[in-house]
Amino acid sequence: MPVIHNKQCKVCNSEHRTEIEKLLAEGWGTRRISKWLKDKYNESISDNAILNHKKKHWNVSKEIKKRAAQKESEQLFEEEVKKGITRLETLKVEREQNFELAKQLRMIFFDLIKTGDWKRIHPETFKAMQSLYNTATNQVRYTAAEEFKQLDQDTEDPFVKLMELITNDQESDGDDSEETQES
Template sequence: MRVRLMFSDVVHRVRRYLMPRRCKVCDSPHRAEYERLYLEERLPITDIYKIAVHKYGETFSYDALRRHMRNHVDFYMELRKRIDKERKELYSRVLRQDIMVAEQLLENLKICQQKIEALAKKQQITSKDEQILLKWLGEARLTIEEILKWKDKIQWEEPKSSDEMVDVILRIIADFPEEYQIMFKERWEEYVREREESA
């Protein structure tokens, strides 16, 4: 009898460590509401657990709910923050490139203005054409100078479609089997590490 109990205890421990358990909160039909209460209304997990037990008659434990929020919900919040950070860095990089292009364009316009003035002195263009060209160059130069003057104060609005895409991705991932979610988490972490090392 004692040997049999020890063997079943060993089997139980092996199953516990080798076979991943399914999250009971993920299986709940009210999971979306619990996550909404946690994320949007910022309710503590204890209050959410009371709602789950008293309102919906859930049988999972408080620890299961806490694990679910830590492993499944908090990870996606961190993922969203990282995606937002990457997107802002991309916008900043693109904006810097655009400003560099504007600065180069301004230099090119100054060179064009000098060439037009040199051609006018040699009388290879008429004075009317010279005035038109110089006026056009002047307006373009003023526009670019105005952009460069305000370059530090330029505010850009992030496209809403990116946020919608992030929401769609998070919803799709939530429906994946747990092993795929784990695989995705590992690949995401690897991607972030590579980006941080290359920066």
């Protein structure tokens, strides 16, 4: 905290301000300091003026409370930031895993349809696979929306953003489109 200097305060304007504040720090009372100033330097500053200076311009306990509260606030803020980053990382991993699962199931479906092997699979097994595919794609949408919400980004249409993520992923991993599967 910068040292406060008030032009109307006798202690602030005293050439012995530092000594007065040292005495306050040592626990001297304001009357004792006022008498000491008069005796040592023949300077007249009332005990009320010293008390006002202590309360308004040199309030150590107030500054300690302020800094302690600020430090606590900064620590809480850092903890929340760390939690948010951990949450984002978890969402990203979950989204990527579900995307990969959906992609693999999609490839299996295309292969089954292409080869005609889907006819040999029990209908309940096929429904279960379809349900798993739907769940995985829904989880990709959900986690993408949560990621955008965590980053305070526009979540009105997370599906558009999701499609951008999928497109970017496909460009980096190779094309997984239906046309590629059929050729």
